[in-house]
Amino acid sequence: MTLEQEIGRLLQHRHLTLSTAESCTGGAVAALIASVPGSSGYFKGAVVAYTNEVKQSLLHVSPDTLEKYGAVSRQTVIEMAKGAVETLKTDCAVATSGIAGPGGGTDLTPTGTIWMAVATPAGIVTYKQTGDEGRGENVRKAVGNVLRLIYGELCKQEKKEDAGELFSEKLV
Numbered sequence: 001m002t003l004e005q006e007i008g009r010l011l012q013h014r015h016l017t018l019s020t021a022e023s024c025t026g027g028a029v030a031a032l033i034a035s036v037p038g039s040s041g042y043f044k045g046a047v048v049a050y051t052n053e054v055k056q057s058l059l060h061v062s063p064d065t066l067e068k069y070g071a072v073s074r075q076t077v078i079e080m081a082k083g084a085v086e087t088l089k090t091d092c093a094v095a096t097s098g099i100a101g102p103g104g105g106t107d108l109t110p111t112g113t114i115w116m117a118v119a120t121p122a123g124i125v126t127y128k129q130t131g132d133e134g135r136g137e138n139v140r141k142a143v144g145n146v147l148r149l150i151y152g153e154l155c156k157q158e159k160k161e162d163a164g165e166l167f168s169e170k171l172v
Helices: 003-014 028-034 052-059 063-069 074-088 135-158
Strands: 018-022 043-048 092-098 114-120 123-129
Touching (some): 018 028, 018 074, 028 043, 043 052, 052 074, 074 092, 074 114, 114 135, 123 135
16 A cells, blocks of 8 residues: 555545645645545545745745745744644645755755644644755655655554554654
């Protein structure tokens, strides 16, 4: 069973719905989730928010947050995840925002920095991916990492003792 299938199984079992709010991953997380047969039973939709304008208007990210912390920040992905839950009326959401490359990085936020957040009824967790391995690999790793985050959070809430056995890969 793939990770996205396992996420779907957990969502269905708990009667939860999921949405995504993606910037640098450009809908890749949503595409994997939606690729699972029956995903329409738990996946409501996605917002690909590549610009700050879309982050603000559709996901309700505060202009103050964007100004103070930037689009690639923990604070922004938290607000994106909350905004996806609110806008798409879901129980859970994942959010990604980063600098996939090859350019765009700064000394404070180098290329390859990607923040992700997972919102569930239990709260929000975040993860910061760093290291530039080229645009494609940066995005691929972010997609894998955010799927592992949502899976891990759903498993914690499921209180499955063997939850980590199938997909015990470390975040990269």
